[in-house]
Amino acid sequence: MQRYINAIEASLSSENWYAALGIALMMPDVCSGLEEGYGRGRSRYIEWFDTYMLRKYTYNHAISGPIIFLNGRNCYALRCAYLHQGSEDLSQHEVRENLDRIKFTTSGTHCGRINNLLILNVHEFCRDICESVREWILNRMSIDPKIQERARDLIGFGDGFVLSGTQTSARP
Template sequence: MERFTQAIEKSIESENWYAALTLALTMPDICGQISYPDLRGSSNSKKRYIKWFDRYMLHHYESPFHGEGFIFMSGGDCYALRCALLHEGRDDITSQKARREVLSKITFSTTGSHRAMIEDLLILNLQEFCLEICQGVKSWYEDYKDSPDVQDAIKELLTIHTQEFSPSYGIFIK
């Protein structure tokens, strides 16, 4: 999982904002697919995503200062954002079938406030949001590091080869 979190972190360092955000928004999908085998299959993508977000991210988006149980952004909102960005290149989540729960739009900035809410608009600092996702992935990994099934699934994830390698016995790619 480190290769994915490092890619997000490097994208932030190089100010490749869209790459950082896109990968960050896919991480709950990847982790959820691995850790919730009972929810595998495309029809359960939303359920997996929300379950993972609520376990590893929701604490960042709850606010006791706004009243008991106040949530800035729910797992459903983040999933709607993921769908809006990945399928439409947008941040307006009002038209998503995934259905928003708290918000209608999430706007990102690389300067200024993080988690500032104006009515049903949430302003997030892109770097902070992406790093929160990375921390969630690292926490998730700690929870599952001793699971052979999870470790086997992680080994099956995409690897981009940047050096010479052998994809199978007797074949060598330079």
């Protein structure tokens, strides 16, 4: 799991916003998939986000009570819009609740809301995801042998691989 966190952080450092955001948006899928195996993708994603991220995107107003800037349903709609269509438009996604669009900035505003538009800072959002994944690793993955076993099947990259006893390496 650390390799994904490292990839997000390296992408942020090199200002590769698209890669950072793409990997960050897939992390609730990866974590929740390791918990339960395959199936139930949408509901798993929403539940994971609401468990590990919702409190970071909820403001407790003294008079009017909690104001939720981003919940699991809207983040899942963003994930679908961004990863499948390269878009920030949520308006056509049935799972969304109250947002039509999410705009990302590279500096300044984080969790700004104008009607059905949410403004997020890409650095802050990706760091929040990384922090939540670390929390999930500590509270779930580190104590569950089934999750640890499933994690062994996550994609990894190396210089070569062994196929039928023959060492193969990448081209120079």
